[in-house]
Amino acid sequence: MIIAKVVGKVVATVKDAGFEGKKLVVAHAHVIKDGQLVPGQNMIIANDELGAGEGDIVLITQGSSARIAPGMKACATDAVVIALIDRIDSDGRPVFSKA
Amino acid sequence: MIIAKVVGKVVATVKDAGFEGKKLVVAHAHVIKDGQLVPGQNMIIANDELGAGEGDIVLITQGSSARIAPGMKACATDAVVIALIDRIDSDGRPVFSKA
Amino acid sequence: MIIAKVVGKVVATVKDAGFEGKKLVVAHAHVIKDGQLVPGQNMIIANDELGAGEGDIVLITQGSSARIAPGMKACATDAVVIALIDRIDSDGRPVFSKA
Amino acid sequence: MIIAKVVGKVVATVKDAGFEGKKLVVAHAHVIKDGQLVPGQNMIIANDELGAGEGDIVLITQGSSARIAPGMKACATDAVVIALIDRIDSDGRPVFSKA
Amino acid sequence: MIIAKVVGKVVATVKDAGFEGKKLVVAHAHVIKDGQLVPGQNMIIANDELGAGEGDIVLITQGSSARIAPGMKACATDAVVIALIDRIDSDGRPVFSKA
Numbered sequence: 001m002i003i004a005k006v007v008g009k010v011v012a013t014v015k016d017a018g019f020e021g022k023k024l025v026v027a028h029a030h031v032i033k034d035g036q037l038v039p040g041q042n043m044i045i046a047n048d049e050l051g052a053g054e055g056d057i058v059l060i061t062q063g064s065s066a067r068i069a070p071g072m073k074a075c076a077t078d079a080v081v082i083a084l085i086d087r088i089d090s091d092g093r094p095v096f097s098k099a
Numbered sequence: 100m101i102i103a104k105v106v107g108k109v110v111a112t113v114k115d116a117g118f119e120g121k122k123l124v125v126a127h128a129h130v131i132k133d134g135q136l137v138p139g140q141n142m143i144i145a146n147d148e149l150g151a152g153e154g155d156i157v158l159i160t161q162g163s164s165a166r167i168a169p170g171m172k173a174c175a176t177d178a179v180v181i182a183l184i185d186r187i188d189s190d191g192r193p194v195f196s197k198a
Numbered sequence: 199m200i201i202a203k204v205v206g207k208v209v210a211t212v213k214d215a216g217f218e219g220k221k222l223v224v225a226h227a228h229v230i231k232d233g234q235l236v237p238g239q240n241m242i243i244a245n246d247e248l249g250a251g252e253g254d255i256v257l258i259t260q261g262s263s264a265r266i267a268p269g270m271k272a273c274a275t276d277a278v279v280i281a282l283i284d285r286i287d288s289d290g291r292p293v294f295s296k297a
Numbered sequence: 298m299i300i301a302k303v304v305g306k307v308v309a310t311v312k313d314a315g316f317e318g319k320k321l322v323v324a325h326a327h328v329i330k331d332g333q334l335v336p337g338q339n340m341i342i343a344n345d346e347l348g349a350g351e352g353d354i355v356l357i358t359q360g361s362s363a364r365i366a367p368g369m370k371a372c373a374t375d376a377v378v379i380a381l382i383d384r385i386d387s388d389g390r391p392v393f394s395k396a
Numbered sequence: 397m398i399i400a401k402v403v404g405k406v407v408a409t410v411k412d413a414g415f416e417g418k419k420l421v422v423a424h425a426h427v428i429k430d431g432q433l434v435p436g437q438n439m440i441i442a443n444d445e446l447g448a449g450e451g452d453i454v455l456i457t458q459g460s461s462a463r464i465a466p467g468m469k470a471c472a473t474d475a476v477v478i479a480l481i482d483r484i485d486s487d488g489r490p491v492f493s494k495a
Contacts, residue, residue, distance in 0.1 A: 001321070001341065001342040001343070001374065001375060001376060002341065002342065003307075003342060007131075007189050007190055008131075008187065008188040008189035008190065008191075008194070009187075009188050010102075010158065010182075010184055010186070010187050011184070011185045011186040011187075011188075012158065012182035012183060012184050012185055013183075013185055014149055014150075014182065014183040015149070015158075015181060015182035015183070016149075016168050016169055016181045016182065017169060018167065018168070018169075018181075019181060019182060024100070024158070024182075026131065026187065026188075026189050031340055032304075032305075032323065032340055043130055043131055044100065044101065045100040045101065045102060045158055046100070050311055050312070050313075051311075054190075054191070059307065059309065059312075059321070059342055061373045061374060061375045062375050063162050063163075063164070063360050063361055063375050064162055064163045064164050064262075064360075064361045064460075065360070065361050065363065065364060065373050065374055065375040066164065066373060066375075067164060067167065067373075068315065068364065068371065068372065068373035069313050069315070069373040070313060070314065070315075072373075074167065075167065076160045076164050076165060076166075076167035076168040076171075076179065076181050077100065077160060077164055078100060078160045078161055078162050078164040078165075079100060080373065082312060082313045082315075082316060082373050083307075083309035083311065083312035083313065083316060083321075084309060084310075084311040084312070085307055085308070085309050086308045086309055086310055087307070087308040088305065088306075088307050088308075088323065089305040089306050089308075089323075090304050090305035090323050091304055091305065091351075092305075092351070095305070106230075106288050106289055107230075107286065107287040107288035107289065107290075107293070108286075108287050109201075109257065109281075109283055109285070109286050110283070110284045110285040110286075110287075111257065111281035111282060111283050111284055112282075112284055113248055113249075113281065113282040114248070114257075114280060114281035114282070115248070115267050115268060115280045115281065116268065117266065117267070117268075117280075118280060118281060123199070123257070123281075125230065125286065125287075125288050142229055142230055143199065143200065144199040144200065144201060144257055145199070153289075153290070162261050162262075162263070163261055163262045163263050163361075163460070165263065166263060166266065173266065174266065175259045175263050175264060175265075175266035175267040175270075175278065175280050176199065176259060176263055177199060177259045177260050177261050177263040177264075178199060205428075205486050205487055206428075206484065206485040206486035206487065206488075206491070207484075207485050208399075208455065208479075208481055208483070208484050209481070209482045209483040209484075209485075210455065210479035210480060210481050210482055211480075211482055212446055212447075212479065212480040213446070213455075213478060213479035213480070214446075214465050214466060214478045214479065215466065216464065216465070216466075216478075217478060217479060222397070222455070222479075224428065224484065224485075224486050241427055241428055242397065242398065243397040243398065243399060243455055244397070252487075252488070261459050261460075261461070262361075262459055262460045262461050264461065265461060265464065272464065273464065274457045274461050274462060274463075274464035274465040274468075274476065274478050275397065275457060275461055276397060276457045276458050276459050276461040276462075277397055298420070298440065298441040298442070298473065298474060298475055299440065299441065300406075300441060328439055329403075329404075329422065329439055347410055347411070347412075348410075356406065356408065356411075356420070356441055358472045358473060358474045359474050360459050360460055360474050361459075361460045362459070362460050362462065362463060362472050362473055362474040363472060363474075364472075365414065365463065365470065365471065365472035366412050366414070366472040367412060367413065367414075369472075377472065379411060379412045379414075379415060379472050380406075380408035380410065380411035380412065380415060380420075381408060381409075381410040381411070382406055382407070382408050383407045383408055383409055384406070384407040385404065385405075385406050385407075385422065386404040386405050386407075386422075387403050387404035387422050388403055388404065388450075389404075389450070392404070
């Protein structure tokens with residue numbers, strides 16, 4: 001899984017039936033560098049059924065495993081938010097802690 | 100999923116039976132940078148059953164999840180257009196809005 | 199899918215039973231840049247059951263979707279030629295046309 | 298599979314049911330360079346059911362194959378620790394040996 | 397598939413049951429450049445049931461297709477050696493020929 005920050009959303013009227021009524025968020029991949037959580041290079045669009053809000057740090061599963069998440073079986077998704085992160089520790093120190 | 104702009108099409112006579120009668124578009128991946136939707140580095144060929152036209156900004160699912168899209172079960176595809184994007188918001192501001 | 203040029207072949211005697219009697223081509227990924235089809239950075243080995251010859255521009259499906267192509271179900275392949283391209287249009291102009 | 302060093306952990310309360318009670322580690326990909334095991338560029342979050350501790354050098358399977366690991370069938374994971382490495386040899390010499 | 401050179405091995409006592417008794421090799425991806433087979437940037441750990449020895453040039457399948465190789469069905473692997481290469485031709489000339 002990758003760590004990402006939810007930064008926005010995507011709205012689409014014409015879409016596959018499997019995406020009907022589903023929320024799509026814009027997520028900016030983040031990486032841990034020198035003990036800090038910093039923006040990475042990739043931005044991906046992911047399904048979200050956990051209520052992730054803008055600014056939330058989340059975990060995203062990519063590939064066909066994304067379809068194992070609740071409600072995604074009939075959805076042609078390749079990325080889904082599978083957790084809202086409370087805390088990340090690296091090298092014995094917290095690099096992120098939810099406010 | 101990734102955001103991409105449809106820029107062209109591919110025509111092939113000799114192909115797997117699963118691609119018979121299916122439309123293939125050339126899609127240029129786009130990324131959000133400094134609040135703008137700009138061309139990225141990758142270009143991929145994707146199936147399209149939603150009627151995406153040249154210039155449309157779309158969402159593309161990659162990998163085996165692409166086969167979950169309608170009509171793709173028997174098609175050896177690894178990329179399919181799953182939505183025509185109306186609007187993308189990032190950091191509270193619109194970065195794309197369909198004309 | 200990606201666009202690639204067939205540039206060679208791989209011969210192997212010791213191999214998985216699923217590859218017995220199957221042709222493997224060396225394919226050089228190509229990208230569209232400034233309206234031209236030019237060599238990219240990746241080179242991959244793909245199964246070919248469509249009779250792709252050296253110099254042919256083809257479409258290649260990667261990942262587990264490759265096994266959906268005819269004859270690949272029992273083959274541990276992650277890349278297969280699924281079409282011999284006749285023509286590619288981008289931005290309203292032809293970037294490739296089979297001789 | 299890739300070689301990675303476990304450097305931390307991720308804690309999340311709001312998550313998919315399939316991740317309930319499962320441990321998630323922060324793993325830093327490592328590569329062999331000039332006969333040495335050195336940090337690479339990627340950092341991924343992986344499930345761990347083998348008891349990997351901070352500092353351990355492990356093998357991680359990515360993609361949908363991760364769900365074949367014990368206990369992962371109903372988990373939307375795309376990365377799992379599948380072995381705690383004792384030793385790595387490259388070019389006839391040990392590049393890593395567990396203390 | 398990718399071309400790789402077997403350069404070493406990985407030994408692990410604590411591992412998923414699916415990897416019990418299975419050999420894991422360190423493989424260095426190779427690419428064809430200017431008519432020569434040269435080392436690439438990636439190094440991956442792959443299952444090998446074909447008896448690949450150090451120095452052998454092999455083909456590796458990645459992703460969930462790897463589990464289609466003989467004996468891998470219950471193994472959470474994402475990379476497996478599927479052939480020991482005898483010869484590679486590119487642009488009409490041999491770039492590799494087994495000694």
